[in-house]
Amino acid sequence: MASSFCTVLPSHVLARKASFPPAPSEIFRTSLAPERFRRHRRRFLQFSCPKVVRAVSSMATREGAATVAAEGSKIRVAHVLTVAGSDSGGGAGIQADLKACGARGVYCSTVITALTAQNTAGVQGVNMVSEEFVAEQLKSVLSDMHVDVVKTGMLPSVGIVKVLLHSLNEFPHLALVVDPVMVSTSGDVLAGPSILEVFREELLPRADIVTPNLREASTLLGGKQIETVADMHEAAKLLHDMGPRNVLVKGGDLPGSFDAVDVFFDGEEFYELRSARVRTHNTHGTGCTLASCIAAELAKGSPTLSAVKVAKRFVETALDYSKEIVVGDGPQGPFDHFLMLKREMQGSRKHWIFEPSRLFLYAVTDSVMNKNWDRSITDAVKAAIEGGATIVQLREKEAETGYFIEAAKSCLEVCRSHGVSLLINDRVDVALACDADGVHVGQSDMPVRVARALLGPDKIIGVSCKTPEQAHRAWTDGADYIGCGGVYPTNTKANNKTIGLDGLKAVCLASKLPVVAIGGIGPSNAGAVMEIGAPNLKGVAVVSALFDRECIVEEARKLRATLDKGKTSNS
Numbered sequence: 001m002a003s004s005f006c007t008v009l010p011s012h013v014l015a016r017k018a019s020f021p022p023a024p025s026e027i028f029r030t031s032l033a034p035e036r037f038r039r040h041r042r043r044f045l046q047f048s049c050p051k052v053v054r055a056v057s058s059m060a061t062r063e064g065a066a067t068v069a070a071e072g073s074k075i076r077v078a079h080v081l082t083v084a085g086s087d088s089g090g091g092a093g094i095q096a097d098l099k100a101c102g103a104r105g106v107y108c109s110t111v112i113t114a115l116t117a118q119n120t121a122g123v124q125g126v127n128m129v130s131e132e133f134v135a136e137q138l139k140s141v142l143s144d145m146h147v148d149v150v151k152t153g154m155l156p157s158v159g160i161v162k163v164l165l166h167s168l169n170e171f172p173h174l175a176l177v178v179d180p181v182m183v184s185t186s187g188d189v190l191a192g193p194s195i196l197e198v199f200r201e202e203l204l205p206r207a208d209i210v211t212p213n214l215r216e217a218s219t220l221l222g223g224k225q226i227e228t229v230a231d232m233h234e235a236a237k238l239l240h241d242m243g244p245r246n247v248l249v250k251g252g253d254l255p256g257s258f259d260a261v262d263v264f265f266d267g268e269e270f271y272e273l274r275s276a277r278v279r280t281h282n283t284h285g286t287g288c289t290l291a292s293c294i295a296a297e298l299a300k301g302s303p304t305l306s307a308v309k310v311a312k313r314f315v316e317t318a319l320d321y322s323k324e325i326v327v328g329d330g331p332q333g334p335f336d337h338f339l340m341l342k343r344e345m346q347g348s349r350k351h352w353i354f355e356p357s358r359l360f361l362y363a364v365t366d367s368v369m370n371k372n373w374d375r376s377i378t379d380a381v382k383a384a385i386e387g388g389a390t391i392v393q394l395r396e397k398e399a400e401t402g403y404f405i406e407a408a409k410s411c412l413e414v415c416r417s418h419g420v421s422l423l424i425n426d427r428v429d430v431a432l433a434c435d436a437d438g439v440h441v442g443q444s445d446m447p448v449r450v451a452r453a454l455l456g457p458d459k460i461i462g463v464s465c466k467t468p469e470q471a472h473r474a475w476t477d478g479a480d481y482i483g484c485g486g487v488y489p490t491n492t493k494a495n496n497k498t499i500g501l502d503g504l505k506a507v508c509l510a511s512k513l514p515v516v517a518i519g520g521i522g523p524s525n526a527g528a529v530m531e532i533g534a535p536n537l538k539g540v541a542v543v544s545a546l547f548d549r550e551c552i553v554e555e556a557r558k559l560r561a562t563l564d565k566g567k568t569s570n571s
C-alpha cells in the first residue's frame with residue numbers, strides 16, 4: 001500500500017528534492033508553511049485516540065515537531081543524522097548530539113567517525129574508525145531511514161570526509177550542517193591541518209550552514225586573527241565566499257566579552273546574536289549541541305536564522321540550568337541537556353494523572369473580597385487550606401501581572417507543601433510563569449485547545465460550562481474537569497445566568513468529565529447540591545462563602561464537615 005507521509009522541509013531542501021522526484025510509493029514531501037501544516041496535522045490526528053492526539057499535538061506544538069503521517073496512526077518524525085566522534089565523557093560529540101536532538105523532540109541516528117577517550121580534564125586518546133566502516137554505517141542509515149538533515153562534527157581524516165561527500169552526492173536533497181570540529185575546548189587536536197583543503201574545497205561548498213568557533217574560523221582562513229566582533233563579521237564574509245549558504249561564527253571564546261555573541265551571515269545580511277554569558281565551567285559540548293539543535297530545527301522545517309536563534313537560546317538555557325552541576329574533577333565540565341525538562345516534570349509529577357477527588361472542596365479567591373477584609377492572597381489561601389480546601393483557584397481579575405505572578409508563586413509554595421493543587425483563573429501566561437498546576441478558563445477566555453497546546457499534557461485545565469453541549473466540547477477539547485453553574489444566584493459574577501440543580505444535573509449527565517458545582521454555594525446548601533445523584537459530581541467550588549467571611553478557616557471547616565457528612569451517608 002502506498003504510504004503518503006507529509007514532512008515540512010526548508011525551501012532549500014525542497015528545491016534540491018525537486019530535481020529528484022520521489023516515486024509515487026515514496027515519501028511525499030510538502031512545502032506547507034508550518035502554521036498551515038499544524039492545522040492539517042490536527043485533522044489527521046482527529047481520527048486517532050483522543051489521549052494520543054492530546055499528547056502528540058501538545059508536545060508537537062511545544063517542541064515544534066513538524067512531521068506526521070497521513071495514513072492511519074503512523075507518524076514519521078523529523079530526523080537528524082549526526083556524523084561525528086564519540087566522547088566517552090558524554091559531554092560532546094555523538095553523545096551531545098543525541099541529547100540535543102532528544103531535547104528538541106527530533107529523532108537522531110549516528111555514524112561514528114572516531115572513538116575518543118575523553119573526560120573533564122581533556123582527551124586522553126583517539127581511535128579512528130576505518131573509512132570502510134564509516135561508509136558502511138552511512139549506507140545502513142541512508143539506504144533505509146528517512147533522514148532530513150545531516151550534521152557533521154569530528155571528521156578526523158581526509159578519507160572520512162571523502163566517504164561522507166560520496167554519500168551526500170547520492171542523497172543531494174539532504175540539508176547539511178557542518179560544525180568544523182578541529183580542536184576540543186581542552187586544546188586537544190581532533191582533526192589535523194590535513195583536512196583543511198577538503199573542507200574548504202568540497203565540504204563547505206556543500207553546506208547549508210557552517211558553524212566554526214573563533215579558532216576554527218581562524219584556521220579555515222589560514223590563521224586570520226579574530227579578536228573582535230568586527231573581525232567575526234569579516235571572517236563570516238570570507239568563509240561565506242568559500243561556498244556555504246550560511247555562516248555562523250561562534251564567539252563563546254571571544255576575549256573580554258560580557259555577552260556570548262555569535263555572528264550569522266546569509267550572504268546578504270549580518271546578524272549579531274547575543275545572549276547573556278553564563279558564568280560556568282560547564283561549557284564542554286556547547287558547539288556540538290548548538291549545531292545539533294540547528295539541525296533539529298531545520299529538520300522540523302524552520303528557516304535557518306530561526307533555527308540558529310532557537311539553538312542559541314537552548315544552549316544558553318541549558319548552561320544556565322547546569323551552571324552548578326559537577327560531573328568530573330577536571331576544569332571543563334559538561335552540561336545537562338535535560339535539566340530544564342526534568343525540573344518541569346518534577347513540578348508537575350504530582351498531577352501526572354488528574355485526580356478528580358481533588359475537586360471536593362474547591363476554594364476560588366476573589367481580589368475584591370481580600371481587599372475588603374484586608375488580607376493578602378497568600379493568607380487567604382493558607383486559611384482555606386487549613387480549613388480543608390482540596391484545590392485552590394486564584395481568580396484575581398484586577399491584579400497587575402507582575403504582582404499576580406509573585407502572589408501566585410507564594411501561594412504555590414503553600415499549596416505544594418500541603419499537597420493541594422493551585423490553578424490560575426483565565427491567565428495562562430501567569431500559570432506558565434509561576435509553573436502553577438493548571439488553569440481554569442471560561443467560555444469566552446482562551447479556548448481549551450489553545451491552552452492545552454501552551455500548557456502541555458500534564459497541567460490541569462478546567463472550563464466553565466452551563467450546557468450539555470459545552471460539556472461535550474470540553475471533553476473533546478482536552479479539558480480535565482468542568483465547573484458548572486451558577487447553581488444558585490450569586491453576587492460574584494454580574495449577569496450570570498443561574499441554572500439551578502436541574503441544569504447542574506443535566507450537565508453532569510452529559511459530561512464525560514468530572515464536575516464541580518459553583519455559584520452561591522455555602523454550608524447551608526452544599527449538602528443539597530451533592531445529593532443530586534450524579535456520580536461525576538465531585539465537589540463544590542466556593543467564593544463568597546469562604547472569602548467574604550470574617551474567619552475563612554472556620555467557614556472552610558463547616559463546609560468540609562457538611563461535605564464529609566454527605567459522603568459518609570452516601571457510601
Ligand SMILES: Nc1ncnc2c1ncn2[C@@H]1O[C@H](COP(=O)(O)OP(=O)(O)O)[C@@H](O)[C@H]1O
Nearest residue numbers: 213250251252253260276277278286287290315
Ligand atoms: N558561557 C556561555 N554562556 C552562554 N553562551 C555560551 C557560553 N559559552 C559558549 N556559549 C555559546 O555556545 C555556543 C557554542 O559556542 P563556542 O563555545 O564558541 O563553540 P565551541 O564549543 O565549538 O567552541 C555559541 O552559541 C556560544 O555563544
Ligand SMILES: Cc1ncc(COP(=O)(O)O)c(N)n1
Nearest residue numbers: 085086092093184185284285
Ligand atoms: C568527540 C568530540 N567531538 C567534538 C568535540 C568538541 O567539543 P568541545 O569544543 O566542546 O570540546 C569533542 N571534544 N569531542
Ligand SMILES: [Mg+2]
Nearest residue numbers: 185252286287
Ligand atoms: Mg566551546
